[in-house]
Amino acid sequence: MAVLVLENVTKTYGEGRGAVTALENASISVDAGELVAIVGPSGSGKTTMLSIAGALLQPTSGKVHVNGVDVASLNSKQMADLRLREIGFVLQSSNLIPFLRARDQVNVINYLAGKNNKAGRARADELLERLGLGDRKDHYPEELSGGERQRVAIARALVNDPSLILADEPTANLDSRRGHQIVEMLTGMVRQEQKAGVIVTHDERLLDLMDRVYRIEDGILREATAAAAS
Amino acid sequence: MFLTPREMQHSKLRTGMIVAIIALIAWLVFLLSGLANGLSNDNGATLRRIEMDGVVLQEDVRFYMHRSILPSDLQSEIASVEGVDDVTPLGHLTATVLSEDGSERIDTTIMGVDPDGFVVAEPSEGVSLAEAPEGGVLVDVSFSRQGVEIGDTITITPSGEQMTVAGFVDGEKYNHLPVIFMPIEQWRVLKFRTPQDAGGIEQPVSAFVVRGDEGVVDAINETVPGVEAGTRQDAIEALPGYSAEMGTVQMILVFLFLIASLVMASFFYIITLQKTNQFGVLKALGAQTRTLATDLVGQVALLTFIGSAIGAVLANIVATLMPTEVPFYLENRVVLGYSAVLLVVAIIGALVSTTRIARVDPLLAIGRVE
Numbered sequence: 001m002a003v004l005v006l007e008n009v010t011k012t013y014g015e016g017r018g019a020v021t022a023l024e025n026a027s028i029s030v031d032a033g034e035l036v037a038i039v040g041p042s043g044s045g046k047t048t049m050l051s052i053a054g055a056l057l058q059p060t061s062g063k064v065h066v067n068g069v070d071v072a073s074l075n076s077k078q079m080a081d082l083r084l085r086e087i088g089f090v091l092q093s094s095n096l097i098p099f100l101r102a103r104d105q106v107n108v109i110n111y112l113a114g115k116n117n118k119a120g121r122a123r124a125d126e127l128l129e130r131l132g133l134g135d136r137k138d139h140y141p142e143e144l145s146g147g148e149r150q151r152v153a154i155a156r157a158l159v160n161d162p163s164l165i166l167a168d169e170p171t172a173n174l175d176s177r178r179g180h181q182i183v184e185m186l187t188g189m190v191r192q193e194q195k196a197g198v199i200v201t202h203d204e205r206l207l208d209l210m211d212r213v214y215r216i217e218d219g220i221l222r223e224a225t226a227a228a229a230s
Numbered sequence: 231m232f233l234t235p236r237e238m239q240h241s242k243l244r245t246g247m248i249v250a251i252i253a254l255i256a257w258l259v260f261l262l263s264g265l266a267n268g269l270s271n272d273n274g275a276t277l278r279r280i281e282m283d284g285v286v287l288q289e290d291v292r293f294y295m296h297r298s299i300l301p302s303d304l305q306s307e308i309a310s311v312e313g314v315d316d317v318t319p320l321g322h323l324t325a326t327v328l329s330e331d332g333s334e335r336i337d338t339t340i341m342g343v344d345p346d347g348f349v350v351a352e353p354s355e356g357v358s359l360a361e362a363p364e365g366g367v368l369v370d371v372s373f374s375r376q377g378v379e380i381g382d383t384i385t386i387t388p389s390g391e392q393m394t395v396a397g398f399v400d401g402e403k404y405n406h407l408p409v410i411f412m413p414i415e416q417w418r419v420l421k422f423r424t425p426q427d428a429g430g431i432e433q434p435v436s437a438f439v440v441r442g443d444e445g446v447v448d449a450i451n452e453t454v455p456g457v458e459a460g461t462r463q464d465a466i467e468a469l470p471g472y473s474a475e476m477g478t479v480q481m482i483l484v485f486l487f488l489i490a491s492l493v494m495a496s497f498f499y500i501i502t503l504q505k506t507n508q509f510g511v512l513k514a515l516g517a518q519t520r521t522l523a524t525d526l527v528g529q530v531a532l533l534t535f536i537g538s539a540i541g542a543v544l545a546n547i548v549a550t551l552m553p554t555e556v557p558f559y560l561e562n563r564v565v566l567g568y569s570a571v572l573l574v575v576a577i578i579g580a581l582v583s584t585t586r587i588a589r590v591d592p593l594l595a596i597g598r599v600e
Contacts, residue, residue, distance in 0.1 A: 047596055056514060056592050077518060080592070084516025091595050095511045097233075099240035104232075111232040112517050140240065156515070168596055 002065075003163045003196035004030040004053055009062030011048050011219075022048040025062070026221035028214060032163065035187050035197040037207055040216035046200045047168075049216060053198060054087055054166045055079045067163040084113055088157030088195070090167035090186065096141040096149055102128060103137040106155045113160050120159070127155040131185060147178045154186050158193060165190050167199040176205060183209055233522075234529040248497060249537045252576070255490045256541025259568050260560060261548060262486065266479035267564065268557030273475065274466040275403040276341070280349055284440040284447040285465045286317075289458050293468035295322045295436055300457065302433035308457075311450050313443035318347030319435040321417035324407065330382040336373060339404040342417020342435070349439050350411045356380045356397020359411055366396030367416075370408030374398060375554075391420060405469055487575060495579025498530055502583040509587050510594030523584035530580035531573060538569040 011023040023045045030036050040046050051057035052064055055071050056079070064071040067086045074082060083089075096105050103124060110120035128137055131151040141149055150170055157165055170186060171179030183199070183206045190197040199210070207213050213224045238245045271278065286308055288298035302319060309317045321342025326335050343350045345359040350368065352358065359368050369378065373395070378384065382395045393412065402409040414435060421427070421434075428434040440446055440459070450459040460468070467473060502509075509522055542565045552558045 051593055051596055054514070054596075056596065080513065080516050080518050082516075083514065083592075087516075089514055089595070091511065091514070095507075095595055097508050097511065099233075099237040101236075104236055108232060108512070109515060112512075112515065112521060116232065 001032065002029040003032050003067050004028070004198065005063070005065040006049075006053060007063040009049075009052060009059045009064060011045075011052060011057070012060045021219050023052070023059070023221070024219045026216075026219075028053075028221060030164075030196040030198055032196050033191055033194045035190055035199065035209070035211045037210040037213045038198060038200045038216055038221070039202060039204065039207070039213060041202065044216045045219040045221075046216055048219075049221065050166055050168055050198070050200045053164075054089060055082045084109070084160065086162050086164055088160070088162040088165045090150070090153045090157045090165065090170050092169055092172050096152060098141055101138050101140055102133060102144065102148075102152045105141070105152050106159050109156055109159050115160070124155065124159050127158055128152070130189070131155055146173050147182055150174065150182045151185065154182075154189060158189060158195075161193075163195060165195045165197045167197070167201075169201055170199065171201060171203050171206065176203075179203060180205065180209075231525060231528050233525050234532060237529070238532075244501075245533070248501075248533050249540065251497070252494065252534055252537025252572070253540035253544065255486070255493065256538040256569065256572055257544045257548075258541075259483065259486055259490070259572065260541055260545035260565055262479065262483055263564055263568060264545060264549060264558045264560035265556075266476065266483065267561065268559040269475055269479065270466075270472070271559050272403050272406050272557035273469050273472050274405075275401050276339075276351075276409050277404070277462055277466050277469075279351065279402070280439060280462075281441070282348075282439045282462055283442050283444075284450065284459050284461060285320075286438040286440060286450055286454070286457050286459045287436075289456050291458075293458060293460055293464060294470070295320075295465070295468075296324065296470075298322075298436050299428060299431055299434045300437065301431045302435055304454070304457070305438060307454055308438055308440065308450060311442075311446070311453050313446040313449050314440055315443075316348060316441040317438050318344045318349050319414055320349055320437045320439050321414050321421060322404075322436040323417060323421045324405070325420065326387050327410070328385045328387050329376055329378055330384065331377075332385075334376040334378075335387065336376055336378075336384075337407050338369075338410050339407040340410045340412060340417060340420065341404065342414035342421070343411055345413050347439075348441065351399040351402055353397030354400040356395070358397065359413065362396035363394070365393050365416070367393045368397045368399050368411040369395050370402045370410070371398045371400050372403075372408045386420060389420070389423075405471075487571065490572065491575040491579055494530075494534075494576045495582055498526070498576075498580050498583045499586065502526065502586050506586075506590055507594060509590040510592055513590060513592035514595035519584075519588045522587050526584055526587065527577055527580045530576050534573050534576040535569075538572055542569065 006026055006028045009026045013020045013022060038046055052059050106124035107116055107121060110116040133151055136148055170182055187209045215222055215224045287293055288300055291297040305317050323340040325340050326337050328335055350359045353368055378395060380395050383392050385392050447459045447461055545560060549558055549560050
């Protein structure tokens with residue numbers, strides 16, 4: 001079953017002659033256990049696409065479904081709730097909370113979801129251990145390397161068992177070897193946990209780890225053939 | 231409250247500084263209110279101590295005790311008013327006395343009383359006024375700081391009347407001056423040297439102090455001509471300088487609270503602004519505005535609570551270090567009350583910041599708001 005469905009999604013900023021179309025008639029469908037990359041130059045509409053898929057932004061027109069829920073029918077509170085329950089974000093490395101230790105970066109999601117109990121904390125610990133952070137749990141972000149921070153972000157994205165994982169430039173601020181390693185870890189976890197994964201990136205070297213690749217340019221989203229992708 | 235304790239633990243310096251600022255503000259509030267209370271107590275301590283339900287003064291003297299003259303025989307008339315249980319005369323005179331060796335001049339309020347009435351205080355040392363020998367008086371214990379002892383002869387200056395200290399009373403002040411209690415007949419001699427001084431009134435007194443039912447003040451005003459009755463509070467407020475003193479201190483307190491609320495509100499607002507990005511991330515991750523706002527208000531309440539507690543401790547330390555001449559009186563009730571006001575003020579300040587949280591766009595987390 002498709003976890004993320006975008007159908008003819010258009011997003012226009014501004015009105016009248018000054019209107020800018022950031023995304024035009026984009027359609028995509030991602031199944032559980034499937035990993036999709038969205039690549040494109042900056043200003044191509046990647047971020048808009050990710051924001052709409054992540055229930056952060058309502059589209060101007062078109063349909064968005066996350067795990068069967070029609071996002072257009074939700075108010076901002078319900079959108080927050082949907083993000084909490086169904087979507088795991090792997091944001092750029094700077095987006096950990098500075099005053100939380102690695103363990104609490106993950107547990108904050110448990111807290112928000114009302115699951116900051118034994119089982120929730122055990123799941124957080126387990127995820128951190130699987131990501132090789134067993135001995136870094138009590139470290140603050142400032143004490144972690146860029147790669148470790150991204151691994152914490154992966155654990156944070158997965159802890160509440162969402163159906164969809166969205167990664168926003170997960171390799172930014174990382175060298176290519178570490179970047180590859182992180183995305184390998186991310187794709188491995190997404191497959192193991194049977195999530196639908198969407199990774200927005202400009203890093204072409206990661207595409208071999210993906211099931212499908214979409215290219216976006218000037219707000220137009222197209223699926224790339226395997227040949228074009230490699 | 232998941233974020234607050236962790237944030238406080240991580241940002242110890244910032245937390246410490248906020249707590250310190252709140253503590254200093256609270257300390258200032260407590261000190262000032264302690265001084266205000268001390269001042270107010272000092273001014274009307276004797277009026278506060280007397281168990282009474284009303285004071286009767288001459289009409290049209292603006293309730294000034296020192297200008298009021300009433301004839302003694304009014305006592306029975308007042309006693310016959312419905313609701314009056316007990317009436318006792320009171321004489322008031324401001325004077326200067328010389329200590330026994332003449333080395334100290336002490337300004338004092340002399341109160342002429344019925345030695346068996348309820349106005350005179352119980353002595354903390356020495357004998358009561360009723361048991362004192364002829365010419366014996368009770369003086370406030372602050373006289374002892376000027377070297378006055380029981381058995382000393384003190385002299386009214388410049389007129390030269392002498393009296394003997396028969397005992398000390400504790401904390402008796404009127405108009406900031408220590409009180410001397412003496413029998414009303416003795417007072418009358420000091421106050422009215424010629425019959426003209428009393429305006430022809432026989433056996434004059436300054437006032438009557440009344441005990442009785444709740445409505446006794448109104449009853450006296452309605453039935454007894456030529457007098458004005460008032461409550462204890464009326465009498466305190468009519469003390470010379472009282473309203474001005476209290477008005478000044480209260481004005482300072484009000485401004486202090488205003489400044490405190492502005493300082494705290496802007497502090498919290500700046501901190502909230504600094505955390506805009508974090509709030510964006512948390513919102514993107516699915517946090518509701520309400521959760522974050524509750525956390526902020528909880529954090530502010532906690533910081534204010536700790537700050538006020540430290541302020542209260544500091545104020546109590548100062549209270550014990552304060553020299554006894556400085557009137558300072560801090561009640562736990564007042565500390566709690568003002569702490570509650572500070573808490574409310576801080577929370578209102580924090581609520582202003584929560585509107586900021588509500589406006590944070592979770593799209594910030596994506597890092598590139600378009």
